[in-house]
Amino acid sequence: MSAELPETAPVATEALPEAPRRGWRERAWRELRHIPPSALFGLAVILVYIVVATLAPLLAPYPETQLVGGPFEPWGEQFLLGTDQLGRDMLSRLIFGARNTIGIAILTTALAFLLGGLLGLMAAVLGGWTDQLMGRAIDVLMAIPQLIFALVLLSILGPSLINLVLIIAVLDSTRVFRLTRAVAMNVVVMDFVEAARLQGEGLLWVMTREVLPNILPPLVAEFGLRFCFVFLTISALSFLGLGIQPPTADWGSMVRENATLITYGDVTPLLPAGAIALLTVAVNFVVDWFLHKTSGLRDEH
Amino acid sequence: MTPIVKTALKRLGLGAITLLVVSVIISLFVALLPGDFAKAVLGQAATPETVAAFQREIGLDRSPVERYLEWIGGVVQGDFGQSYAGAGSLGGHRRDVADLIAPRLANTLILAGVTALVAVPLALALGLLAALHRNSIFDRAVNLITLTAISAPEFFLAYILMLFLAVRWPVFHALSSVSPDTSALEHLQRIALPALTLVLVIVAHMMRMTRAAIINLLASPYIEMARLKGLSPGRVITHHALANAWAPIANVIALNLAYLVVGVIVVEVVFAYPGIGQLMVDAVSKRDLPVVQGCALIFAATYILLNLGADIVAIVTNPRLLHPR
Numbered sequence: 195m196s197a198e199l200p201e202t203a204p205v206a207t208e209a210l211p212e213a214p215r216r217g218w219r220e221r222a223w224r225e226l227r228h229i230p231p232s233a234l235f236g237l238a239v240i241l242v243y244i245v246v247a248t249l250a251p252l253l254a255p256y257p258e259t260q261l262v263g264g265p266f267e268p269w270g271e272q273f274l275l276g277t278d279q280l281g282r283d284m285l286s287r288l289i290f291g292a293r294n295t296i297g298i299a300i301l302t303t304a305l306a307f308l309l310g311g312l313l314g315l316m317a318a319v320l321g322g323w324t325d326q327l328m329g330r331a332i333d334v335l336m337a338i339p340q341l342i343f344a345l346v347l348l349s350i351l352g353p354s355l356i357n358l359v360l361i362i363a364v365l366d367s368t369r370v371f372r373l374t375r376a377v378a379m380n381v382v383v384m385d386f387v388e389a390a391r392l393q394g395e396g397l398l399w400v401m402t403r404e405v406l407p408n409i410l411p412p413l414v415a416e417f418g419l420r421f422c423f424v425f426l427t428i429s430a431l432s433f434l435g436l437g438i439q440p441p442t443a444d445w446g447s448m449v450r451e452n453a454t455l456i457t458y459g460d461v462t463p464l465l466p467a468g469a470i471a472l473l474t475v476a477v478n479f480v481v482d483w484f485l486h487k488t489s490g491l492r493d494e495h
Numbered sequence: 496m497t498p499i500v501k502t503a504l505k506r507l508g509l510g511a512i513t514l515l516v517v518s519v520i521i522s523l524f525v526a527l528l529p530g531d532f533a534k535a536v537l538g539q540a541a542t543p544e545t546v547a548a549f550q551r552e553i554g555l556d557r558s559p560v561e562r563y564l565e566w567i568g569g570v571v572q573g574d575f576g577q578s579y580a581g582a583g584s585l586g587g588h589r590r591d592v593a594d595l596i597a598p599r600l601a602n603t604l605i606l607a608g609v610t611a612l613v614a615v616p617l618a619l620a621l622g623l624l625a626a627l628h629r630n631s632i633f634d635r636a637v638n639l640i641t642l643t644a645i646s647a648p649e650f651f652l653a654y655i656l657m658l659f660l661a662v663r664w665p666v667f668h669a670l671s672s673v674s675p676d677t678s679a680l681e682h683l684q685r686i687a688l689p690a691l692t693l694v695l696v697i698v699a700h701m702m703r704m705t706r707a708a709i710i711n712l713l714a715s716p717y718i719e720m721a722r723l724k725g726l727s728p729g730r731v732i733t734h735h736a737l738a739n740a741w742a743p744i745a746n747v748i749a750l751n752l753a754y755l756v757v758g759v760i761v762v763e764v765v766f767a768y769p770g771i772g773q774l775m776v777d778a779v780s781k782r783d784l785p786v787v788q789g790c791a792l793i794f795a796a797t798y799i800l801l802n803l804g805a806d807i808v809a810i811v812t813n814p815r816l817l818h819p820r
């Protein structure tokens with residue numbers, strides 16, 4: 195019974211008297227027409243990136259790590275964007291880079307949400323000393339910059355993909371914990387949660403079936419922002435030579451490997467860097483719009 | 496004045512405790528060291544004897560508490576231990592971490608200082624303007640530009656600036672190599688591009704936060720009251736809003752200077768500027784732990800101090816604490 199409540203609550207606020215039930219296609223279409231241009235641009239960019247990442251082997255003219263020409267060949271017929279410092283095709287590596295770089299960032303963000311979200315919900319639902327203890331521990335973890343923490347851990351554990359993903363996920367889960375706990379706190383005091391507790395539902399049920407559905411919108415927006423942050427951190431570490439290791443095609447490392455070209459006035463190294471920037475800008479635009487929509491804020495004039 | 500002093504002292508104590516806990520964490524991470532660490536640092540050619548001697552020296556045979564006390568005891572006296580570089584070779588000369596860090600730290604402070612000097616007034620002015628002319632064309636344009644600047648990785652901005660301002664039109668130096676005997680003016684010229692990159696990033700962040708803080712403040716009922724009683728907009732800002740604005744503004748400045756502490760790492764690497772950030776990155780790739788720990792402690796201390804400073808400014812300028820009941 196109580197599990198239905200969360201699902202009916204948002205509908206009740208939206209249901210206008212004259213609005214008949216519409217199919218989801220129609221509703222989606224109505225929604226799409228009211229999107230501001232910046233968010234529309236963001237959505238289009240994200241869609242293109244997803245298509246490129248999933249179809250990478252079909253789109254790329256050459257394999258990811260194969261040497262196909264001399265080093266630093268200029269743009270031309272055979273290699274559209276030239277070759278890199280070892281003679282691998284730049285365009286192909288850009289395309290495969292979409293798959294690797296974005297995939298790793300999404301995986302890391304998902305891990306951070308799993309960890310931070312679970313602990314945050316637990317802290318909010320259990321309260322008391324569990325909450326206090328977790329809160330203090332997270333405070334200390336957040337007292338120094340993430341990049342510094344990540345660098346210390348990487349120097350101890352050594353740079354490898356698994357270490358990178360785990361370190362960034364754990365460090366990032368602190369922010370997720372904070373947000374989840376804060377928004378969940380407003381929900382756990384409600385009567386339906388109390389009712390579920392009195393019914394004797396377990397901790398996991400209360401966390402996932404009662405509280406979670408009610409705090410999803412801010413978490414979804416946060417996922418977008420966290421993704422950007424993780425994506426930029428991993429790119430920065432890769433750029434510093436401490437993140438994703440060669441020969442994997444990755445945008446951050448590609449900038450570093452080909453940076454010398456800049457001093458000859460060549461824009462090629464800016465392409466992977468631009469690819470990173472474009473995606474984060476796009477995600478930010480979409481999150482901006484989503485936050486605006488779900489928070490119910492209207493522009494006052 | 497007592498409540499102010501009391502609260503400020505409380506914050507100071509909290510900051511000191513945080514720094515202590517952070518130092519414990521930084522040094523205890525060493526317990527996570529994988530077994531093949533000595534080999535990774537010393538190289539494959541190391542003999543079993545040197546490996547054993549090295550492990551004894553890192554202190555893996557002592558208890559973590561003992562190790563920490565020795566390290567922190569040295570740090571308090573300005574001794575951060577010795578670098579691992581050259582630890583494998585017989586009779587190798589090893590350098591003190593403090594000697595490695597000191598000149599680099601000075602360089603980084605110069606870069607960060609120049610950046611802050613330009614960025615802080617610029618960002619505060621722009622943020623205030625955007626907040627006062629909310630939803631105007633200016634506000635929207637600035638919003639779009641700063642959002643883009645924030646989203647781009649620092650090295651993207653850095654390389655764009657390098658390409659256009661140092662290579663295509665050679666106005667500035669592409670690389671910021673400086674040595675102790677570079678003259679002050681020359682030094683400034685050489686750090687122009689990294690400083691400009693950092694200014695762009697910081698201004699974007701700081702401006703957005705200033706705008707949000709001011710808008711938040713202007714929405715409070717007492718400001719509306721002041722407006723409704725017919726005060727001029729200028730007087731509302733200087734006499735009513737500003738008194739309560741110091742705390743959020745100090746917060747914005749501290750947060751962004753703290754951000755600068757981290758942002759400096761990538762920018763230093765791009766422009767090959769011999770600062771502490773580059774030293775740390777080099778040390779991480781060589782897995783030179785004492786240097787990494789020293790740098791991390793300095794970064795962490797700066798970060799905590801900046802946040803503490805903002806807290807104390809907020810306490811000291813809080814009008815409510817000036818008139819205790």
